[in-house]
Structure formats: C-alpha cells, structure tokens
Amino acid sequence: MKGFFKKFKVVKILLWIIFIVIFLILFAKIFMRAYPAFGSRPTKADREDYAKRAENYFDGKYFTYPAEWELPGVPSNNKVSEKAAIPAGPLPAGTPDFSKAQPDDPAVTWLGHSTLLIQMSGKNILIDPVFSERSSPVQWAGPKRFTPPPIDIDDLPEIDAVLITHDHYDHLDMDTIKRLESKTKNYIVPLGVEKHIKRWIADDGRVTELAWWESFALGDLEIYCAPANHKSGRALDNQQTTLFCSWVLKDAHHQIYESGDTGYGAHFEEIHKRFGDFDLFLPDCGQYNINWHYWHMFPEESAMAAETLGAKAVMPIHWGAFVLSDHGWDDPAERLTRACEEKNIEIATPKLCETMSVSETENFHERWWRECE
Numbered sequence: 001m002k003g004f005f006k007k008f009k010v011v012k013i014l015l016w017i018i019f020i021v022i023f024l025i026l027f028a029k030i031f032m033r034a035y036p037a038f039g040s041r042p043t044k045a046d047r048e049d050y051a052k053r054a055e056n057y058f059d060g061k062y063f064t065y066p067a068e069w070e071l072p073g074v075p076s077n078n079k080v081s082e083k084a085a086i087p088a089g090p091l092p093a094g095t096p097d098f099s100k101a102q103p104d105d106p107a108v109t110w111l112g113h114s115t116l117l118i119q120m121s122g123k124n125i126l127i128d129p130v131f132s133e134r135s136s137p138v139q140w141a142g143p144k145r146f147t148p149p150p151i152d153i154d155d156l157p158e159i160d161a162v163l164i165t166h167d168h169y170d171h172l173d174m175d176t177i178k179r180l181e182s183k184t185k186n187y188i189v190p191l192g193v194e195k196h197i198k199r200w201i202a203d204d205g206r207v208t209e210l211a212w213w214e215s216f217a218l219g220d221l222e223i224y225c226a227p228a229n230h231k232s233g234r235a236l237d238n239q240q241t242t243l244f245c246s247w248v249l250k251d252a253h254h255q256i257y258e259s260g261d262t263g264y265g266a267h268f269e270e271i272h273k274r275f276g277d278f279d280l281f282l283p284d285c286g287q288y289n290i291n292w293h294y295w296h297m298f299p300e301e302s303a304m305a306a307e308t309l310g311a312k313a314v315m316p317i318h319w320g321a322f323v324l325s326d327h328g329w330d331d332p333a334e335r336l337t338r339a340c341e342e343k344n345i346e347i348a349t350p351k352l353c354e355t356m357s358v359s360e361t362e363n364f365h366e367r368w369w370r371e372c373e
Contacts, residue, residue, distance in 0.1 A: 114318050186216075212225055257278045
C-alpha cells in the first residue's frame, strides 16, 4: 500500500503542475488579448486582404525577403566606442524651429531614437513617435529612456500624418498615439498595424494601411510604403502578423528615405531602381548585435545602403534614447560617421531637437557626442 500511495502522491503533484501550467498559459493568452497595449489581431477578412496585397505574406504571417534577395553584410560587430551603454547624463538638446521648412526645402527634427518630425511640402510628418518613459507594454518595467524626450507632445505643431514603420514598442507606443489623437489628421501604417491604432483611438477614417509599394497622397507630398527586412509583434501570440516597412517621402523638389528597422539587403537596390537618388537618408544604425544581424544593420552597412541609394546626405537615427543592445551609447554615430567619411558621403549629425533643413546639412557636422561621457 505504501508504494501505491507514493505513486498516487507523485501523480497528484504532476497533475497539479499540469493544471498550473495550463492555467498560466490561458491567463497569459487572455491577458494579451485583453490588455490594450498589446494591440489587436486581424480578422479573417483582414488576412484575405493582406494576402492579395502583400508579396511577403504567407499563412497569416509576414516574412523577410526570399533568400535570393539577401546579400552578405559586415561579418562581425566591430565596436569602436569604449563608453558605457548609458551616458553619464542627459544628451545635449537644441531648440526646434518648426518654421524653418520652406515649400522647396524640407526640414527634419530628430526627437530621439527613431522619432522624427519631417516638414515637407507644407506638411508635418511625424515618424515612429515614442514619448513615454519606457519602451514596453507597461510603464513600470522594460527599457527606460536614458535621456528624456527633448520636447513634449503639446509643443509639437499640428500633425498632418503619423507614420509607423512597425509595431515594436520602441516605434509604436500606445500612450503616445492616444495623446496625439487630438492633433493628428492621418495615420499611415503598414498592413496589420491599423488594428492596433484603431483599438486605441476613434476609428473615424483617419487610419490608412499600406502594403509595400503602395502610396498615400498628402497634397503635393507622396508617401510610399517601401520594403524592410525585419520582424514584428507585440505579444507572444501575434509575432509576424503585422507588416514592417520603410518610408519614401517625395515631392516635386526632394525625396527623403527613412529605412525603418532593417537588415542590409537587396531591397535598397530595388528602392533606388524605382526612385533614383535621395536627398537625405535616415538609416537604422543602432541597437545592433551579431545575434540579430539580419534584422538590424551595423553602421557600416548603413553606409553601404547610403551608397546604394545614391544618398546626398545621411543622418543617423535609432539611437540616443534606449538601451536595446550591448554597444556603447555613441557607437552608432561614431561608426556611421567613420564609414560615411571613408566613402566620401556627407553625414549630418544634429543634436536632439535641432531642426535641420535639407539645404543646410553641411552646417550640422559637429560630432557633439565626442564631448559627452
């Protein structure tokens, strides 16, 4: 009888463990569906629409380029900075001048990480706005900003369009989107991301979703959704269910390209083939690691992309706010500067919140991070 009761006790413990595991899985699944910050999921009709429009959508998920599009990049991460991942204090910031842009001369204001205000053709375009303290579904845990947003949302001008490159938390923030609702006319996002936006704000026709190569006209400004080589997802159960992209902004005078988060690849050749040379290239050049090399470029690859795109000037983004990898905080800017100078490509490095016109990139060559610890 002793053996029987011993076996019974073991079985009972195993059953309890199984019950607890099942309960935790169900709880997590319910929580990820119920908590708004995790976003929403596409319906069957949505998935059928995506399948017709997206060249990289298969069985309900988005994939990166087919193997024949992949190109060899920099084989190792050759870090140059000896500084810590977090600077000793807040980064220096300038004073924005939102009146600087002219109809034939766009202006760009970098607001930290990948948040940009691009003023072009009389329109105010805000890309990947994140003004929260943390890059996370909750504000009590997750990667915390090491330098605060240089301005508040209330200080921004009226926004003609918010563009989102993909739905990771350092590019799409629920609280920021909700705070921008009263001053934003349009939201232009890659396929699937519209489901998140419409869960957080009123679904009143302001949200437009695009597949790669589709476009949206905003007066004289044409906004093209272009390819990227990345990942997506805000919860364990919605990985790769939304599209990731880059953005081309084009008017009669200039064209600007923002790469989004991307690995190096042949999509840069295709973009150049379709649009020609760019006046300004805003590349992903931070938060890289050899372990996720195919989804984030090393700075030397960003310089290679600039060369492929025929970029007249380059301005680094995706750095200066969050620690999402293990390199020195200034490693992205330093390495991209060196790589561009070797290729004789102009690199402009404005401080946070300094407004730079496309016609005056040569006035923003101060390598200000070298004076910071």
